[in-house]
Amino acid sequence: MGKSIGVIFLSNKYADIQSILDIEKWQLIQDKLAMVTNMAIITVDYKGIPVTQHSRCSEFCEKIRSESKTNAICQKCDARGGIEAVRLNQNYIYRCHCNIIDAAIPIIIDDKYFGCVMVGQVLLKENNEDEYIEKIYKDSIEVLSDQNEMLYLYSKLPRLTLTRIKEILDLIDNIIKYIVEECIVKFKLFKDNQDMKQRLEEILDKDVVHNNISLDNGETKERVYDPTNRTNDILKPAIEYINENFDKKIILDDMANMCFITPGYFSKIFYKETGEKFSDYLTRLKIEKAKELLKTTNKTIQEIAIEVGFNDAGYFTRRFKSYEGIAPGHYRKISKSQSIKYEIIKEVQNNTTI
Missing domain, CATH: 1.10.10.60 (Homeodomain-like)
Structure with missing residues (x-):
């Protein structure tokens, strides 16, 4: 991406690229982008291993990648392109070993590299002698068996201007950035909600009243649960449901979910509030x-x-x-x-x- 995405925190939640991109949904978006941009696209993780299928891979590149030796060189080019994009912290356009234009769009969050969106398999529509594009792999490669077929497939590669290529990279870059930032915002909201619940649980642990109420004569009276009591707000949805549906099959886990707390914590405060275990109540x-x-x-x-x-x-x-x-x-x-x-x-x- 043009710049790394800045966020307030980076949790262990983000362990790999699959944790910040819904790969199945991204594959659909990637396929559409490849179709409208006339460029091949594939997404790889930080190791260079593909996490999506190739979208709109050209016949020429499919042939090249079908040969084990030349496929290994293709992978080296992809890896080098990703490394350069990370090093520069921006989109990186380069020429592969076949002199085809490719580019790497890095996915970086808080200086942590998660992977790249590799875009390309096109030729330049015009000579751009004023702007140098590095050929990333300069060693010679073995000539494929059917040179005429390869030359024909090479001639069928899409041709785009360098300006158009950069515009497409910016478009894909912004789409990825938006998706990733939305993911982070949603996770932050989820984390804040969990923190709020934890603080509420801590407050309830301190403020919850005793199970029994002492009478003036020293005897004790069994506490009657009152779902309208302020300290019982968290249990109120479950208690009201139980009182209205006592003849149905009622499961503790379902009641805990109804109150947006864990089953363990539900059992704990239920006992403190009612003086009884859930099943006994x-x-x-x-x-x-x-x-x-x-x-x-x-x-x-x-x-x-x-x-x-x-x-x-x-x-x-x-x-x-x-x-x-x-x-x-x-x-x-x-x-x-x-x-x-x-x-x-x-x-x-x-x-x-x-």
Whole structure:
């Protein structure tokens, strides 16, 4: 590029060229650029190894690269072109061993070289004696078997003026620069967001209240979770969802994602806020809903189990008994008995008042 891209930081996130360029998408852009510019393009990493397919490679160069000896020289030219572009910290135009015009556009971020976009496989449309273009590899090469065919393919190479070549390089340079800078901005926003979450987690760790609240008589009362409490804002989306969808299959990881925190941290602050593990809270909520149904409806145990999210009545009964100390059927009998006694007492009180 004309100048290295300056950024505030360079994280380990940027380990190689694939981390700053979406190669699959870049290949599509590269193919389009090659088509409209009439130039061949390929992108290589800092070692000179291609990370994209060649876009619009000429027949002449395909023939040259099909021979192992001349292909090795082509690779040396590419590598040397990239090195010179990095050394100069700018786009570098040169002649290859076949006297074809090529160029290297370096991708440099904070003085770190990630790779090059190699452009070229064209001939000059006019003689530019006023501007020297270095022939990057001057050793002689072996003559290919079919010279007539090679001369014909050589004559078919596109011809562009040097001014046009420079304009194309600037265009590709600016496109790459924009893509890379957008990638860095997005990563910086992501990093800032992660830092903000971490600071919020640290604040919550310090400010979260105790699991139990002491009463004046020295006894303790189980804390009732209040999703409207300011310290509980981070858990509020999950708690509201659980309360409204307790009969569905609810997974801890999904609830953590809903709150934009990790599952581990979700479990940690959930326990601190509710005094219960996530699974215990969910089960207790189901049991509380089941108790209401046992007291107010004549639905069967199986029907109630399914309604509160238990597929198996036997498992529901075992869980209910572990929480309440008695089976659901027994709980219903006691509740109804107490309800009848309450109604009798109420009626007696009303008659006495009269």
